[in-house]
Amino acid sequence: MWQGIAGHDAVVEYFRDTLRANRLATTYLFIGPDGIGKRAFALKLGQTLLCTEHDPAEMNPCGQCESCRLAIAGTHPDMDVVGLESGKRELLISQFVGKDDARNQEGVCHNIALRPMLGRRRVAIIDDADWFNTSSANCLLKTLEEPPPGAVIILIGTSRSRQLPTILSRSQIIRFRPLPKPVMRELALTRGIASDAAAADKLAELSDGSLTSASELADTALWAMHDELLRQWNAGGFDATRLTRDIDEFVNEAGKEADARRQRLRQLTSVFSRSLSTRLPQISEEPAVEAMLAAIDRSLDAEEQVGRNANQSTLIGAWIDDLAQIAAQHTESTH
Ligand SMILES: [Zn+2]
Numbered sequence: 545m546w547q548g549i550a551g552h553d554a555v556v557e558y559f560r561d562t563l564r565a566n567r568l569a570t571t572y573l574f575i576g577p578d579g580i581g582k583r584a585f586a587l588k589l590g591q592t593l594l595c596t597e598h599d600p601a602e603m604n605p606c607g608q609c610e611s612c613r614l615a616i617a618g619t620h621p622d623m624d625v626v627g628l629e630s631g632k633r634e635l636l637i638s639q640f641v642g643k644d645d646a647r648n649q650e651g652v653c654h655n656i657a658l659r660p661m662l663g664r665r666r667v668a669i670i671d672d673a674d675w676f677n678t679s680s681a682n683c684l685l686k687t688l689e690e691p692p693p694g695a696v697i698i699l700i701g702t703s704r705s706r707q708l709p710t711i712l713s714r715s716q717i718i719r720f721r722p723l724p725k726p727v728m729r730e731l732a733l734t735r736g737i738a739s740d741a742a743a744a745d746k747l748a749e750l751s752d753g754s755l756t757s758a759s760e761l762a763d764t765a766l767w768a769m770h771d772e773l774l775r776q777w778n779a780g781g782f783d784a785t786r787l788t789r790d791i792d793e794f795v796n797e798a799g800k801e802a803d804a805r806r807q808r809l810r811q812l813t814s815v816f817s818r819s820l821s822t823r824l825p826q827i828s829e830e831p832a833v834e835a836m837l838a839a840i841d842r843s844l845d846a847e848e849q850v851g852r853n854a855n856q857s858t859l860i861g862a863w864i865d866d867l868a869q870i871a872a873q874h875t876e877s878t879h
């Protein structure tokens with residue numbers, strides 16, 4: 545645990561070594577799944593680099609100096625933090641070089657070239673770096689090509705493949721791993737995402753090391769729907785029409801946003817196929833194993849189709865019909 549941030553000790557060591565060797569780069573690109581603490585790490589690293597009391601190489605900001613206090617409050621004049629603005633799906637050019645009426649008078653690229661107010665350098669943290677458009681990326685590129693002395697720019701994205709080649713080639717890539725299961729279990733409990741140890745275990749098992757996905761999976765309606773699906777599967781008989789309607793309703797309850805509904809359906813297909821997978825080793829009869837493998841396959845297909853923008857109701861209907869058929873064939877073959 546570094547400064548309240550769990551699971552990324554290897555990255556802490558990397559920066560400690562780099563700072564001791566005085567080899568800090570200008571641009572870092574943090575890559576890793578959502579919900580594992582990349583942004584919290586970047587903010588704490590920013591504070592570490594700006595602390596006026598402790599040598600940054602100690603990786604132990606004092607927490608008391610004016611610089612530390614302002615960094616913690618999110619109001620440090622030498623640290624800019626930007627990300628997607630609410631309702632926007634791209635980083636905007638105005639976030640980098642200012643709005644039309646203040647072009648080149650504000651924004652990350654303008655600020656980072658200014659003389660530091662409090663310390664030895666300026667820091668910029670750019671979250672949601674998966675979402676540059678060509679013009680916002682071009683603005684930043686000019687800064688990356690000729691960085692102001694001492695400046696540190698930290699970009700935060702989810703995958704290498706989503707970054708523009710021009711930005712990739714100028715960045716030092718730092719990989720953040722999903723949080724280990726024991727850390728997930730602990731965080732699920734301390735942050736109140738899980739109500740008890742059993743729920744924390746389940747979330748740690750299913751969330752792929754991401755707190756964002758753990759919070760989503762903590763949805764009790766999701767588990768009620770999953771349990772009903774599993775009950776009908778175990779009983780070997782599906783009330784397909786009714787189940788399709790119930791799942792459709794459940795998905796619609798996620799709200800008006802198509803993304804939120806898709807996400808909910810994806811979660812249901814995903815937790816169901818994982819539930820079947822974890823039960824697989826307890827089954828020994830060949831036909832039952834085959835039926836279960838077919839159901840897992842079909843649910844993984846459904847999960848993939850959700851991402852391809854398939855029509856929600858049609859997708860649910862086809863998935864449940866196929867599961868019902870697999871269950872029926874299996875029941876026939878065993879009688
Ligand atoms: Zn300090």
